[in-house]
Amino acid sequence: MSQAVLEHPARRKPSMTEIAAAPIMIEVRDLVTHYGKREILHGINLEVRQGEIMVIMGGSGSGKSTLLNALLGLLRPTSGTIRILGQDLNAISDVERTKLRQKMGVAFQGGALFSSLNVLDNIVLPLREHTKLDRNTMRIMARMKMQVVNLSGFENLMPAELSGGMIKRAALARAIVMDPRILFCDEPSAGLDPVVSSAIDDLILNLREAMDMSIVVVTHELESAFKIADRICVLDKGHILTIGSVEEVRNSPNERIQNLLNRRTEAEILDPDEYLRRLTGTQSQ
Amino acid sequence: MLTRLGDQLERMGRSASSGFAEFGLGAVLLFQSLFWIVMGHRRAQPVRIEATFERCMEVGIMAVPIITLMSLTIGMMLAIQGIYSLRIFGAEEQVVLGVGMSVVREFGPLITGILVAGRTGSSLAARIGTMRISQEIDALSVMGINPVRFIVAPALIAMVIMVPTLTFWSSLVMLTGAGWYISLDLGMSAGAYIDRLTEIVKVGDVMHGIGKSALFGMLITLVGVINGAMVSGGAEGVGRMTTRSVVLSICAIIVTDMIFAFIATRS
Numbered sequence: 001m002s003q004a005v006l007e008h009p010a011r012r013k014p015s016m017t018e019i020a021a022a023p024i025m026i027e028v029r030d031l032v033t034h035y036g037k038r039e040i041l042h043g044i045n046l047e048v049r050q051g052e053i054m055v056i057m058g059g060s061g062s063g064k065s066t067l068l069n070a071l072l073g074l075l076r077p078t079s080g081t082i083r084i085l086g087q088d089l090n091a092i093s094d095v096e097r098t099k100l101r102q103k104m105g106v107a108f109q110g111g112a113l114f115s116s117l118n119v120l121d122n123i124v125l126p127l128r129e130h131t132k133l134d135r136n137t138m139r140i141m142a143r144m145k146m147q148v149v150n151l152s153g154f155e156n157l158m159p160a161e162l163s164g165g166m167i168k169r170a171a172l173a174r175a176i177v178m179d180p181r182i183l184f185c186d187e188p189s190a191g192l193d194p195v196v197s198s199a200i201d202d203l204i205l206n207l208r209e210a211m212d213m214s215i216v217v218v219t220h221e222l223e224s225a226f227k228i229a230d231r232i233c234v235l236d237k238g239h240i241l242t243i244g245s246v247e248e249v250r251n252s253p254n255e256r257i258q259n260l261l262n263r264r265t266e267a268e269i270l271d272p273d274e275y276l277r278r279l280t281g282t283q284s285q
Numbered sequence: 286m287l288t289r290l291g292d293q294l295e296r297m298g299r300s301a302s303s304g305f306a307e308f309g310l311g312a313v314l315l316f317q318s319l320f321w322i323v324m325g326h327r328r329a330q331p332v333r334i335e336a337t338f339e340r341c342m343e344v345g346i347m348a349v350p351i352i353t354l355m356s357l358t359i360g361m362m363l364a365i366q367g368i369y370s371l372r373i374f375g376a377e378e379q380v381v382l383g384v385g386m387s388v389v390r391e392f393g394p395l396i397t398g399i400l401v402a403g404r405t406g407s408s409l410a411a412r413i414g415t416m417r418i419s420q421e422i423d424a425l426s427v428m429g430i431n432p433v434r435f436i437v438a439p440a441l442i443a444m445v446i447m448v449p450t451l452t453f454w455s456s457l458v459m460l461t462g463a464g465w466y467i468s469l470d471l472g473m474s475a476g477a478y479i480d481r482l483t484e485i486v487k488v489g490d491v492m493h494g495i496g497k498s499a500l501f502g503m504l505i506t507l508v509g510v511i512n513g514a515m516v517s518g519g520a521e522g523v524g525r526m527t528t529r530s531v532v533l534s535i536c537a538i539i540v541t542d543m544i545f546a547f548i549a550t551r552s
Contacts, residue, residue, distance in 0.1 A: 072427050095328065101429035112424035115415070126428050129330070129435075184427075 013230055014051060016245055022049040024083075025182055025214040026071065031080035033070055040066045042238045043080070048182075053208055053215045055225040058235035059260060067235065068186055068218045072106060073097065085181065102130050105175030105213075109187040111167035113159040113174070119146070120155035123174045130178065145173040148210075149203060165196035169203070176207060183207065185217045189224045201227045222261060226250070234260065310514075311507040314433065318441045321434035330431060336439040344405045344440075345447030349454070352400055356455040359396055360388065360462025367463075368470055377471060381481040384463045389486050393456030394494045395542055398501035401448055402534035406505040409440055410530035413513025414523040422514075441506045448502030449495040456494060497545045501538050508534045 014022075026048035033041045041063050048054045058064045069075040071082060073089050082089045087100055113122045123142040127133060133141070146152050149169040154162070162170060168188055175183055188204060189197035201224050208215055219225050225232055225246075232249045234241040236256050242249060249257065258264075325331040367380040413436065416422050425432045464478045473481075512530035516522045 072423075074423055074426060098330070098429040098431075101427055104427065106424065106427045108420045108424060110419055112420040114421055114424075115419070125430075129428070129430050 016231075019049050019052050019230055022051055024048070025050050025052075025085060026216070027081075027083040028067075028071070029081045029083075031067070031070060031082065032078045033066055033075060034078050035066075039078075040238050041070070041077075044238075044240055046233060046240070046243065048214050048216055050181075050214055051208065051212050053204065053217065053228050053230045055229035055232045056216065056218045056235060057220060057222075057225050057232055057260070059220065061237070062235040063238040064218045064220075064235050065186070066238075068184060068216070071216065072104075072184060073101070102126075102178055103181045104184065105178065105180035105182070106184045107168065107171040107175040107186065107188060109190060111159065111171040113162075113167060113170055115159050118156050118158050119151065119162070119170050122159070122170060123177050126174065126178050142173070142177060145177045146170075148176070148207070149173045150199075165192050165200070168192065168200055172200075172203065172207070176211065176213075179211065181213055183213050183215045185215065185219075187219055187221075188217060189219065189221050197221070197224060198227075200224075204228050222263075236260070307511055310511050314437055314507055314510055315441075315503070317431075317433040318438045321431065321438045322442065325434060325438075330434055332434055332438040332442065336435070337442050340439045340443030341447050343408075344401065344443045345451055348401065348404055348447075348451060351404070352397060352451050352455050353458050355396060355400060356393075356458035357462040359392060360384075360459030360464075361466045363387065363392065363459070364463040364466040364470070368467070380467060380471070381473075381478060382485050384467075385460065385482045385486045386490065388459045388463065389456050389490045389494050391494070391542070391546070393459060394452045394498040394501060395538065396459075397448060397452040397455045397498060398505070398538040398542075399535055401444070401451065401502070402505045402508075402538060403531055405444070406509040406534040407527045407531045409506065409509035410513040410516075411523055411527045413510055414516030414526050417514060417516050418519060418523065437506070437510050440510070441503065444502035444506045445499050446502075448505070449498045452495055452498035453491075456491070493545075493549055497542065500541060500545070504537045504541060505534045508537055 024047050026046070028044055028046040031041055031044040031046075032039065044067060046054075056064045056067060066075065070077050071084075071089075073082075076090060081091075084100060085103060087096065089097070089100070092100065113119070114125070117125065120139065120142055123145060124138050127138040127141060131138070143152070143155065146155065149172050151166060151169045151173060154166065154170075157166075159167065159170070172185070172188075175185075185204065188200050192200065204215060204217065205228055207213065215228075217225070217228060229246055231243060231245055233243045234249060234252075234257050241254055241257050242252055244252070250261065252258065321328075321330070322332050363384050364380060367383045368377045371377045371380055371383070413422075416436070422432050422436075425435055460482065464475065464482075467473050467478060468475060509530050512526040512533070516526045518525075
């Protein structure tokens with residue numbers, strides 16, 4: 001698959017009607033998670049449809065990383081269900097979960113590339129572990145994905161030799177090497193300059209167009225979220241404030257959403273007396 | 286006063302329970318590793334031979350120079366001390382008996398175990414700790430690659446093969462070093478030294494040393510993996526757990542050695 005194939009000058013976001021008509025890929029029902037005794041997510045309900053880009057947005061401590069970990073099966077929920085491609089992630093056997101995970105790709109925030117392997121071997125790894133393809137075919141497939149993410153020519157570099165943007169691209173290449181049906185991206189543009197960040201956003205949009213995959217993006221970058229999202233799920237303190245299109249979220253009357261969109265800090269929102277009490281550590285009356 | 290005592294008791298209780306938890310984790314890791322080694326092929330997730338060879342190179346071949354140097358020195362040191370002590374009774378000829386038995390049954394496995402714990406156990410803990418911090422372990426899990434099968438099982442196989450191999454080599458070099466000094470000091474010929482050694486040291490003694498060194502290899506792996514998996518708090522955490530891994534590995538080796546020696550000398 002060449003870069004030319006992936007470029008869609010007339011890229012079009014699907015309408016809400018189209019999204020609603022598409023099959024459900026991820027279904028989260030009444031999800032509750034805890035870290036120790038602390039409840040983090042308080043009954044989350046969410047659906048992601050085929051070919052949709054769902055952005056999970058929220059401030060620090062809103063629970064978006066916890067939700068992502070639960071969706072990836074890295075965190076067992078206290079209650080509720082997560083169904084991915086129709087299978088209950090926490091009720092299926094290990095063998096079934098391994099098979100299911102082959103249909104999911106994940107690009108971690110820091111890349112999570114294996115530091116002992118070069119870029120090509122990192123991308124080849126899922127193929128080597130899950131397919132019986134011969135070595136040359138695997139390498140050709142990995143190179144194709146590298147071309148998709150504009151990383152051709154850097155096959156032999158070690159992760160330590162890559163820039164931040166290149167690490168994100170390599171992580172994306174590894175995430176899509178098995179042609180997954182669902183792609184998860186954790187903060188894909190965090191820590192990148194605006195130009196590289198925009199290029200990563202374009203790459204995510206191109207991937208959806210070319211591979212018709214559902215993409216779940218966790219981010220707190222507003223610009224990036226508005227650019228790529230079909231729908232946005234806004235999380236706050238473990239609750240979903242809203243799920244809707246970019247316009248719906250932008251025009252939401254909810255004060256907390258507007259505070260998030262307008263980058264107003266909690267300190268600005270708080271009653272001055274309450275703020276002072278928190279600073280001094282005294283109990284509020 | 287009572288509160289302080291209560292706090293101390295609570296701290297002791299917590300330490301004891303976390304210690305038991307680590308034992309439990311070690312047992313689970315061992316069981317899971319054995320499961321993947323035996324059942325990996327059936328699950329279409331075999332333990333990779335290339336990864337195991339890589340680990341064997343790292344644990345074994347790369348350690349040969351330092352093991353050789355240390356073993357040669359210790360062998361000579363044992364001969365020097367042995368001759369010095371036995372000379373008091375005019376029994377320096379018996380030094381071969383002392384050196385032969387102690388090297389094959391104790392010093393070979395112990396020194397090799399300690400060197401491997403310092404060299405490979407620490408690097409295993411640091412590697413796994415760094416992988417944990419940089420989400421590489423999570424990446425393996427979400428790719429459907431079992432981390433125990435991918436990381437722990439090859440390391441365990443390599444250790445269980447290479448530590449006994451290194452022990453055999455170390456014992457051989459120690460005996461050579463000792464023999465060299467003995468021939469210089471006592472004028473004993475190489476042939477006489479070897480004859481005397483083969484009279485004293487039986488195959489059972491060699492197997493005693495090699496058997497327990499396989500156990501040491503297993504312990505070093507499990508301690509390294511557990512400590513690596515417990516890393517938190519960035520680079521400082523990696524350093525702390527790496528040090529802890531080396532200290533605990535050496536403690537585990539010495540305690541196991543004592544238990545092994547006690548049991549073996551009574552059977």
